[in-house]
Amino acid sequence: MAISKNHVLKLYKTMLRESEKFSSYNYRLYALRRVRDTFKDGKSLTDSTEITEAVHKAEETLEIIKRQVVVGNLYAAEKLVIEKKAEKELTSRQGIRESCLDGDRNT
């Protein structure tokens, strides 16, 4: 049975969405990087059995990601320095934007 392009695309999107849920910064970024690179490498596959095999493997990995996201969230730790720094920058930027908007409204 040939695997449709739609199915692969959907699988790719689901894997990225699930990987985003890792509470650990390092696991999350690794999962995203690895999923992207695996699918990029998989683009060159032409043999249908190879494609089926790769898709099955990806489906298994997706199940692992889903389970490990749950486990990781059970024992989530404090966020890393760079995550907090990025958050702070984001909120301060939003603060500036909001104050600018307020200023606009006032004038």
Next chain:
Amino acid sequence: MIRLSQMYALGQKSRGAKDISTAVYFGTFAVNQYCDGRVSNRQYATAPQVLGLPKERKPIDFTKQLPTDGRPLYLDAQATTPMDPRVLDAMLPYLTHYHGNPHSRTHAYGWESEKAMEAARKQVADLINCDPSEVIFTSGATESNNTAIKGVAHFYGAKKRHIITTQTEHKCVLASCRQLEGEDFKVTYLPVNNLGLISMEELEKAIRPDTALVTIMFINNEIGVRQPIRQIGELCKSKNIFFHTDAAQAAGKVPIDVNDLNIDLMSISGHKIYGPKGVGALYVRKRPRVRLEPIINGGGQERGLRSGTVPSPLGVGLGAACSICKQEMDYDHKWMELLSKRLMDKIYGSLDYVVRNGDPVNSYPGCINLSFAYVEGESLLMALKDVALSSGSACTSASLEPSYVLRAIGTDDDMAHSSIRFGFGRFTTMAEVDYTADHCIKNVKKLREMSPLWEMVQEGVDLKSIKWSRH
């Protein structure tokens, strides 16, 4: 305790309980209670005994000591690595439902554990291309090294009483050799050149007719230098000497084929390859057979070389870690090269007087040991408290002595004191490396501005020519 109460909270949540805050609070409360009780009851053997008033150490509140602006980044992959989620996923069933003793032959619980253990053994064997029966599960690379070195020495000790090793080995190898010296074995500690490599001529000269074992590590844990294992293997085979290599830092990171490299014994550690802590493996060649005298005697598990029940969840974890490492080796290696290039380019681009310790060519890119001249390593580590780094191996990180590995490669004392090891792993991100490099550059500059030595160097004074007066 913490797990139980968290599980309880989870159970409440899954049962549809709306307010779980009380349950969670109960969890943290219980933990504090538990720790307090345990620490205050402990007697310290080294604590000064004051008559009448037993002095009690205040329990440390670890939650308060953490920096408030987030957990530090982890760049100490040579000390240990975080467990891969895929490894944990393979292990969890054996930590919960499949709890059988893998050596029980009379019931299904034993069979399923044994099956998993043997599958894991096969995965370890596939990584290093040997037969599964040649792999022995141990508690880690330290036990593997001890078993290999002492085992061979004791078994062949009647005729062969000489061992060759190097000065830059891990402590557990050096300590095992010292122990054997106490039993009247002769040990040659080969020197290394200033790049950290041994010389093949010196090794050949050191071989005696009664040499039983050559033990040389694959990749150094402090400077990442890769020894010429292929040549050593060939030499040992031609001289009919057993060759043991400590591959704790190498297995799963660089391709290893024990038959191709003529390795007779090899130590592997689980927690250096994204597996669980507390498990390792020892490869023992069967053809030609290497015989060992076991350190641990008992029920005769693991071909009688390492008695004691194999921890099946840890074994499964080691197997999964090996199989993932085999599958991801090229991908990980490329990432390591990318990260190390990034760090080196950044640091070399904006700092002078930085020296990389060890050979930059024959090395593993995930381990970079740099010496920042005119900066004290410990103060730099303190300044970089946002990054988990080390100045050398974790075993010796408690002492302020400069590392013996750096001393063996002829590093000056001041440069040895200013060394920092950057270790990258599979889960290190580019942003982490950038953050580390930027902070490192900033702090080195700051510390150098405070240093009088740096001022003198800037004025053109040669520090080596100064005769410091003694008081």
